Amino acid sequence: MFQLLKNRSYRRLWSAQVISELGDGISHLLILFLASKLTSNPMVFGYILIARHLPGMLFGTLVGPLVDRFSRKRMMIGADLYRFVIVLLMIAGQSSITLLLFLIFMQGIGAVFFEPAKSAVIPTIMRKDEIPAAVSLSQSTYMMMMIIAPSIGGFLLLIDHISLIFILDAATFLISAFFLLGLKLDNREEEKSHEEAAISYLQSLKQGLQSVTSNRFITGIFILLTSAVFVLSIVSANVYAIILNVFEVSQVHFGMMESLEGAFGILGALAVPLLMKKVSNKALIMYSFGFSGLLAAVVIPVYDLHTMVPLVSLYIWMSLIGATNPFINIPLNSMLMQGVPEELLGRISGILTTCFNGSLLGGLLLGGWLATLAGPLWTVTAGGLCLIAVSLIFPLSKFYGYLTVAVSTPENAERAGDRKGVT
Secondary structure, three states: OHHHHHOHHHHHHHHHHHHHHHHHHHHHHHHHHHHHHHOOOOOHHHHHHHHHHHHHHHHHHHHHHHHHHOOHHHHHHHHHHHHHHHHHHOOOOOOOHHHHHHHHHHHHHHHHHHHHHHHHHHHHHOOHHHHHHHHHHHHHHHHHHHHHHHHHHHHHHOOOOHHHHHHHHHHHHHHHHHHHHOOOOOHHHHHHHHHHHOOOHHHHHHHHHHHHHHOHHHHHHHHHHHHHHHHHHHHHHHHHHHHHHHOOOOHHHHHHHHHHHHHHHHHHHHHHHHHHOOOOHHHHHHHHHHHHHHHHHOHHHHHHHHHHOOOHHHHHHHHHHHHHOHHHHHHHHHHHHHHOOHHHHHHHHHHHHHHHHHHHHHHHHHHHHHHHHHOHHHHHHHHHHHHHHHHHHHHHOHHHHHOOOOOOOHHHHHHHHHHOOOO
16 A cells, blocks of 8 residues: 555655644644633534535535646645635634634635545546555545544643644645645646636536436435435434543543544554455445444443443444444545546536535534434434445445446556556
8 A cells, every 4th residue: 555655746645635634633623622712602513513514515516617627736735825824814713713613614615625636636646446545545644643633732732822733733734735836747637627628617517517417327426425424424413422421431531532443443444455355345335334334223232331331332332433434435435536537526526525515514413403302322323223224225226236337448447557657
């Protein structure tokens, strides 16, 4: 997997990810800390989540055509510089929760431009057979930052200088932009941007929307993603409430569980490419959905064991959750990058961003509402059973068959071979 870093362009893209996600993790912890100090309203954490994901739902589809029309490299650099400015503005907003929420929303707009451009760049700098390993490395890096960033953030909070922490966070976006400056793309990527610019923005947007229904593979991906994310969000909306309020875990053990979840996530991400060689992507995703649903459905027995032998069952449960997540994310992202035509990847990624964030927010809101009626334990149990149902029913539908659409053609293989020398 780490042989991918011999590719100079991918190495710079990965380095930018490491730096920017380190800054994201630190700022996320800092904002949660500030929010807890600025208001006693427990809903503020939900507001932070909404502010973070709402830009993707509102603007993802609209940004997609721009990713395919203009230089993706410049778009990523511009998004980093934009977020650099927004984070600096948070220094002035640190005493106002309203201003902080607004700036979180504005920072999310930068991510809406950056992430689809990043997804669209990866297939242009490496062979298609390398994409699963690249996604795996990206996922394991993300999980690693989930462990490292909060630790660094907690240490920085000890110095009690909030403005300095925001400055350090902003600097990570500046460093990320510097790494991206050296990104080398083949001429074909730039030529596609010029060709796309020859048609109007509305025509480009229409082509992207039409491809969702005209391309069976893309249709299958959309149906799978929106249905699964919605159910998963119902579960995730209550996980923290269960751990902190039902299991009544102390802050120390909560931090240790979060770190352990991240550590097992890294192990899972490293194991996925090996398993993907033996099991098809779509089958692996279904198995993972089913296992994730099973984990959620047994939360009440886990709680009963916790009352008899405190913490042991909960540590095991959280570790299994962390290890399972990459078995969904990596195959799904690999299929997307391998199966969607490169000239449409920006638009499809943008539309997916809208659908993903819409399903996520819808599931979170429904999960929170159901928890007020039935309690978080029963809500998570019901969500788990629904996820098991998705894993059993979806393979019987025509949409599962759509995912068998070939992800490579002789033309793609030839083009991938041409790209092999790009460094």
